[in-house]
Amino acid sequence: MNSILELQGVSKTIRGKQLVQDVSFSVNAGEVFGFLGPNGAGKTTTIRMMVGLSDLTQGDLFISGYSIRSSYSEAIKHVGVIIENPEMYNHLTARKNMIHFARMNGAIDYDRINELLELVGLTNVIDKKVKTFSLGMKQRLGIAQALIHRPKLLILDEPTNGLDPEGIRLIRTYLRKLAKEEGLAVLVSSHLMSEMELMCDRFAIIQEGKMVHEEILVGTEEEKQSAYNVLVQEDQLNSALAIARNFDPQAVIKENKVCLLLDNHQISLFIRQLSSAVDVKEVIQSKESLEDRFLHLTNKEGVNL
Ligand SMILES: Nc1ncnc2c1ncn2[C@@H]1O[C@H](COP(=O)(O)OP(=O)(O)OP(=O)(O)O)[C@@H](O)[C@H]1O
Ligand SMILES: [Mg+2]
Known part of the structure; x- marks a missing residue:
């Protein structure tokens, strides 16, 4: 199995409080994985550890085979992430935001920018200012930005928060397409179970910091x-x-x-x-x-x- 993200007994304790306890699962190339749990379950805490924003108290976490603990800079190269809201400039157009983001990440590849805006369905508004965008369009631009450096793993913390059913449907469509067409491993967190059912190939449920269930949705x-x-x-x-x-x-x-x-x-x-x-x-x-x-x-x- 081609696992891009692997959590092995990941735990987090802050000031004596165990926020995440012995969480293990893996996400493969080409699949959308749902990380589900009610408010306060420990989803964001776990995601912050996945991208090196917070240290692991115990266990290890591998991205494309590289340990986030011992090979941070190699591991993080392969990740695109949005925690809570994507960061962008409202007074700039979608294209200019992408160019700005690409510049911060190194080289600007104009073809890649066009390809990504097409992949998330924003080609027709490429030269519109972001301040005219709906929340759903901003989320999709955020996803395009997170993919600019061709990561193997995309991590989205509650990407559908605040979106209407059509906005959620579009995110779902584009994430599934990205997983399939770019072979991307996608991890999406949510507390809304109903929308995950259609979006994910597999999911895990976390509750009070512990994994209580793992299940395949798409399969035989x-x-x-x-x-x-x-x-x-x-x-x-x-x-x-x-x-x-x-x-x-x-x-x-x-x-x-x-x-x-x-x-x-x-x-x-x-x-x-x-x-x-x-x-x-x-x-x-x-x-x-x-x-x-x-x-x-x-x-x-x-x-x-
Ligand atoms: N820095 C911190 N110090 C102490 N406790 C924290 C810290 N960060 C988070 N917590 C606690 O850890 C638990 C898990 O929080 P977390 O934000 O990971 O949950 P979540 O699953 O993302 O919830 P939500 O659906 O509301 O986003 C909560 O009880 C929270 O109060
Ligand atoms: Mg959260």
Whole structure:
């Protein structure tokens, strides 16, 4: 596997408070990876460590094989990043902002500038001043700026914050295109689960500094997970729950049903084990959205994130 970003047991403690604890995952070339979690989970803290803005207390982090701890300058060459809002000059045009940014990064490659503005769909406003841009257009210009030095990894902290559904759709389209066409590894953080479902190939959920879940979204049906509701006699609910917990430690009883997440290839094994112990009335694959699953996984049912 061609992993561009790799976190190995990354932890961060500030003044005795453990903000990030033993986080490990990797992001491959050509994939969009979602880094999900509720407010205060530790997403920005982890991202700041990824780009050397903050030291790791424990663990290590590799970009294109280079450790951010021991080979910082090599590692950072391969990263384009936007934390919170992109920085740009409102009184300059999109093109001039790109030229300015390229100059700060070394040489100015005019073809690259045109190519990037085209890639993020800003060709028709290339000579318009940024102050006339919508928030979504500014985000896309920020992405183009972050890619000027041809990084292998693009890191965006909550790039869709404040965008309307159309703005979010455009960011999604362009990020997927960049991953595919430039072979870029993209890490996107968000607390909005529903939009990540369409944007990402895989995602990890972080909660209170710990990684609680990792899942593939795009892939073969076999690799995917689904939510299931199991109907049994009421007096057998607890026995069914115990079996479900062997497959999903976070299985719960809700409205007289056992609810769990299963890898699709495990379903027949699950039903076999279940029916050897209880009378199964029905097993229904639910069309639970990622948002529901997130609430299930973080046990924050009904809480507005
Ligand atoms: N410099 C710091 N010193 C002490 N605590 C901090 C510091 N920076 C962040 N924290 C705390 O670390 C936790 C994680 O914060 P972080 O900003 O990483 O969360 P987040 O997942 O990015 O949240 P959001 O979705 O709100 O952006 C929070 O409880 C925050 O208060
Ligand atoms: Mg944050």
